Amino acid sequence: MKSIGYIFKKDKKNKEDIYLFKRLMKYAKPYMVHIIISFLLLAIVVGVELVQPVLIAKSIDSIITKYDITYSILTEEDSNLLDNAVLFKGKRIIKDPANKYEDNLKARILLINNRYYFIEGLTKFEIDILKKEKEISLLEDNYIEVENKRFNVEKLTEDEIKLLRKEDFNNLVKFGILFLSIIIIGSIVQYIQSLLLQYTGQKIIYEIRLDVFSHIEKMDIEFFNSRPIGKLVTRVTNDTESINEMYTSVIINSVKNIFLLIGIVIAMVSFNLKLSLLTYTVIPVLIVSTLIFRKYSKLMFRKVRENISRVNAFLSEHISGMKIIQIFANEEEKFDEFYKVNNKLNRANKNQIKAFSIYGPSIYFLKIAATAIIIFFGGKYVLTGIITIGTLIAFTQYISRFFQPVQQLAEQFNVFQAAMASAERIFGLLDTKPNLEDKENAIKLDKIKGEIEFKNVWFAYKKDEWILKDVSFKVNAGETAAFVGATGAGKTTILNLIGKYYGIQKGEIKIDGINIEDIDTRSLRKHIGQMLQDVFLFTGNIESNIKLRDKNISDEDMLEASKYVNSHSFIEKLPNKYKERVFERGATLSSGQRQLLSFARTLARKPSILILDEATANIDTETEKLIQDALYKIMKGRTTLAVAHRLSTIQHSDKIIVMHKGRVKEIGSHQELLNKKGLYYNLVQLQYSNMEL
The missing domain is CATH 1.20.1560.10 (ABC transporter type 1, transmembrane domain)
Known part of the structure; x- marks a missing residue:
C-alpha cells in the first residue's frame, strides 16, 4: 500500500x-x-x-600518418605532362593512388625505427607484401629484404621529407x-x-x-x-x-x-x-x-x-x-x-x-x-x-x-x-484572490460630493469576532465628523471600511447614496485623502514623495499644498529644497517633518473626503496650531472624518460620534454631548482631569 x-x-x-x-x-x-x-x-x-x-x-589519418603512399618513378618526358610532379633524388616522382602507371616500377617511403627511408624499384606485388609486414628490419649497409631480394634504402633528410610531403603540409x-x-x-x-x-x-x-x-x-x-x-x-x-x-x-x-x-x-x-x-x-x-x-x-x-x-x-x-x-x-x-x-x-x-x-x-x-x-x-x-x-x-x-x-x-x-x-x-x-474585488460593471466616479452613510454595519476581522456591531450614522457632504472612544472601540476600522480596505459582513455603506460595493475601488480612493499617524516615505526626494509620480499633480499644486500645511518653510531650508534626497521611511527627517509631508502629499490631490487618523499625534503643539489653521481652510467644502484622542482637536466638528465596544453610543456636537452628560462627557472629564494632574 x-x-x-x-x-x-x-x-x-x-x-x-x-x-x-x-x-x-x-x-x-x-x-x-x-x-x-x-x-x-x-x-x-x-x-x-x-x-x-x-x-x-x-x-591524422589522411595527412599526418600517411607515410605509406606509393610513388611512381617517371621519366622527365612523362613528368612534363603532370602538373603536380615533385622533384626528388634527381628523379620525377608523383603520388599515384589510381595506379595509372601500374606497369612501371614504384618508389616507396618506409618508417624504420622512427626514421624515414626511401626505396625504389619495387613492383606492385612487393609493395603489397611490405604493406602486410608489421615490422620492417633494416639490414646491414642500409638494405632491406623483400621476397629474397635486397633493396637499397636511403635515409631521408628533413628537407627531403618537406619536399616529399609538400602537398601534405599544404x-x-x-x-x-x-x-x-x-x-x-x-x-x-x-x-x-x-x-x-x-x-x-x-x-x-x-x-x-x-x-x-x-x-x-x-x-x-x-x-x-x-x-x-x-x-x-x-x-x-x-x-x-x-x-x-x-x-x-x-x-x-x-x-x-x-x-x-x-x-x-x-x-x-x-x-x-x-x-x-x-x-x-x-x-x-x-x-x-x-x-x-x-x-x-x-x-x-x-x-x-x-x-x-x-x-x-x-x-x-x-x-x-x-x-x-x-x-x-x-x-x-x-x-x-x-x-x-x-x-x-x-x-x-x-x-x-x-x-x-x-x-x-x-x-x-x-x-x-x-x-x-x-x-x-x-x-x-x-x-x-x-x-x-x-x-x-x-x-x-x-x-x-x-x-x-x-x-x-x-x-x-x-x-x-x-x-x-x-x-x-x-x-x-x-491565484490568490483578494477578499474584496470590484464587480464587473463597477461604477467609476468622476466626482463625489462626500455624503457617507453607514446602515446597520457589522464587521469582523475573524469570523464571529465582531469589531463593529450594527453601526449606523450619516455624515452629510462637507461636514466634519469625529470619532472618539476607547482603544479598540472600532474608530480606525470605520475609516478603513470607507476606503474599501476591507469588506463588511452585514449591512450597507453608501457614498453619495451609492452602495460602496458597486463603486470601482480605484476611482473611489482617488477622491479620498487619508492621513495616518504612522507616516511612510519612499526612497527618492521630497518632490517624488509629495507627487508620488502622479503626472496630474503640477509643481504649483505641490507648492500650494506644502504652503497650506506649513511644510514649505522647512523644505526651503534644506540644501536641495524639493530635490532633497529622502531615504527609506524618511529616516533623516523628524516625525513632525514626515507628518507635514504626508499632509502635503494628501492635500495635493485635492480630495473630496479627508480622513485623519490621529494625524497630528506626532507634531508638537506649535506646529499643530499651524496645521489646524491650514486644515480649517482645506476642510471647507470637503467631508472630513477624524479620529483623535485629544478631544480638544475635535471640539469644532459638526458631529462627534462616540464609539464603545463596536457600537455607536452617542452622536451630536461637542456642546450637545456635554449637555447629555453621557459617555462623551465622562471622556472629557477624564481627559481634562488627567491634564490637570
Missing part, C-alpha cells in the same frame, strides 16, 4: 509540474519566434561540436584553417544564440515580475497582515530568478545536451560499433548514479529554497524593526533567533554541496574508466589494423564530451525542479 501511495503521489506531482510548465510557457508564447531561432542556432552549435573530432581524425594548413573557421563560426553562432536567449528570458521574467507586483498591488490589507513581507519579496526576486534560469539555461541547454548525446552515440557507432559497445559498458552505472543524485538533490533544492524564504522574511521584519530591538537591548536574543534560521539554510546548502561533491567525482571516475577502455581496446585495434589512429583519437574526444552533457542534464533537472517549486509559489500567489 505504501508503494502504491508513493506512485500516486509521484504521478500527481508530475502532473502538477506539467501544469506549471504549461502556464510558464504561456509567458513564452509572444516570443516563440525568438525561441525557434535559438533552437535553429543551437543545431548549428551542436553540429560544430560533433564535427570537430571527425576533422581531427581525418587530418593540406594540413587547409585542415587547420577549416577547423579554426568552424570553431569561429560556432563561437559566433553560440554568442548570437546565447544573446537572443538571454534577451528572451529577461523579457519573459520582466512580464512575470510585472504580473506578480501588479497582483500584489491589488490585494487587500488583510492579505498583507497575514503574510511576512520578506516572503513576498522572495516571490518577486528569488523565485522569478529561478524561473529565469529555467528559460535561459535549462530548456535550451537540455535540448542541446540531448542532441549532443544522440550525435555522439551515432558518431561513435559509425566509426566502430564494437569499440562503442565496449565503451558503453559504463552507462548502466552512470544511469543509476544519476537517478540517485536526482532523487536526493531534488529534496535538497526544495529545502534550500524554503530556508532562503525564511531568512528573507526574518531579515525584512527585523531590519525594519531594528529600532525597537535596540531600544530594548534585544540584540543578543534576535541574533540567536537569526543564528537558528541561518543555520538551517547553512545545513541545507551543505547537504546540497555534499550531493554534488559525490556525484561530480563519480562521473569523472566513469569518464576515466571509459577512456581507459578506449585506450586499451582501441590501441589493440590500431595495432591489428581494425581502426586507425585518427579513429582512436576521435573516440577519446567523443567520450570526453559524452559525460559533460549527462552531468549537466542531472544538474539542469534540479534547476528545473527549483524553477517548478518557485513557479508553484508564484502561481499560488497569482
Whole structure:
C-alpha cells in the first residue's frame, strides 16, 4: 500500500509540474519566434561540436600518418605532362593512388625505427607484401629484404621529407584553417544564440515580475497582515530568478545536451560499433548514479529554497524593526533567533554541496574508466589494423564530451525542479484572490460630493469576532465628523471600511447614496485623502514623495499644498529644497517633518473626503496650531472624518460620534454631548482631569 501511495503521489506531482510548465510557457508564447531561432542556432552549435573530432581524425589519418603512399618513378618526358610532379633524388616522382602507371616500377617511403627511408624499384606485388609486414628490419649497409631480394634504402633528410610531403603540409594548413573557421563560426553562432536567449528570458521574467507586483498591488490589507513581507519579496526576486534560469539555461541547454548525446552515440557507432559497445559498458552505472543524485538533490533544492524564504522574511521584519530591538537591548536574543534560521539554510546548502561533491567525482571516475577502455581496446585495434589512429583519437574526444552533457542534464533537472517549486509559489500567489474585488460593471466616479452613510454595519476581522456591531450614522457632504472612544472601540476600522480596505459582513455603506460595493475601488480612493499617524516615505526626494509620480499633480499644486500645511518653510531650508534626497521611511527627517509631508502629499490631490487618523499625534503643539489653521481652510467644502484622542482637536466638528465596544453610543456636537452628560462627557472629564494632574 505504501508503494502504491508513493506512485500516486509521484504521478500527481508530475502532473502538477506539467501544469506549471504549461502556464510558464504561456509567458513564452509572444516570443516563440525568438525561441525557434535559438533552437535553429543551437543545431548549428551542436553540429560544430560533433564535427570537430571527425576533422581531427581525418587530418591524422589522411595527412599526418600517411607515410605509406606509393610513388611512381617517371621519366622527365612523362613528368612534363603532370602538373603536380615533385622533384626528388634527381628523379620525377608523383603520388599515384589510381595506379595509372601500374606497369612501371614504384618508389616507396618506409618508417624504420622512427626514421624515414626511401626505396625504389619495387613492383606492385612487393609493395603489397611490405604493406602486410608489421615490422620492417633494416639490414646491414642500409638494405632491406623483400621476397629474397635486397633493396637499397636511403635515409631521408628533413628537407627531403618537406619536399616529399609538400602537398601534405599544404593540406594540413587547409585542415587547420577549416577547423579554426568552424570553431569561429560556432563561437559566433553560440554568442548570437546565447544573446537572443538571454534577451528572451529577461523579457519573459520582466512580464512575470510585472504580473506578480501588479497582483500584489491589488490585494487587500488583510492579505498583507497575514503574510511576512520578506516572503513576498522572495516571490518577486528569488523565485522569478529561478524561473529565469529555467528559460535561459535549462530548456535550451537540455535540448542541446540531448542532441549532443544522440550525435555522439551515432558518431561513435559509425566509426566502430564494437569499440562503442565496449565503451558503453559504463552507462548502466552512470544511469543509476544519476537517478540517485536526482532523487536526493531534488529534496535538497526544495529545502534550500524554503530556508532562503525564511531568512528573507526574518531579515525584512527585523531590519525594519531594528529600532525597537535596540531600544530594548534585544540584540543578543534576535541574533540567536537569526543564528537558528541561518543555520538551517547553512545545513541545507551543505547537504546540497555534499550531493554534488559525490556525484561530480563519480562521473569523472566513469569518464576515466571509459577512456581507459578506449585506450586499451582501441590501441589493440590500431595495432591489428581494425581502426586507425585518427579513429582512436576521435573516440577519446567523443567520450570526453559524452559525460559533460549527462552531468549537466542531472544538474539542469534540479534547476528545473527549483524553477517548478518557485513557479508553484508564484502561481499560488497569482491565484490568490483578494477578499474584496470590484464587480464587473463597477461604477467609476468622476466626482463625489462626500455624503457617507453607514446602515446597520457589522464587521469582523475573524469570523464571529465582531469589531463593529450594527453601526449606523450619516455624515452629510462637507461636514466634519469625529470619532472618539476607547482603544479598540472600532474608530480606525470605520475609516478603513470607507476606503474599501476591507469588506463588511452585514449591512450597507453608501457614498453619495451609492452602495460602496458597486463603486470601482480605484476611482473611489482617488477622491479620498487619508492621513495616518504612522507616516511612510519612499526612497527618492521630497518632490517624488509629495507627487508620488502622479503626472496630474503640477509643481504649483505641490507648492500650494506644502504652503497650506506649513511644510514649505522647512523644505526651503534644506540644501536641495524639493530635490532633497529622502531615504527609506524618511529616516533623516523628524516625525513632525514626515507628518507635514504626508499632509502635503494628501492635500495635493485635492480630495473630496479627508480622513485623519490621529494625524497630528506626532507634531508638537506649535506646529499643530499651524496645521489646524491650514486644515480649517482645506476642510471647507470637503467631508472630513477624524479620529483623535485629544478631544480638544475635535471640539469644532459638526458631529462627534462616540464609539464603545463596536457600537455607536452617542452622536451630536461637542456642546450637545456635554449637555447629555453621557459617555462623551465622562471622556472629557477624564481627559481634562488627567491634564490637570
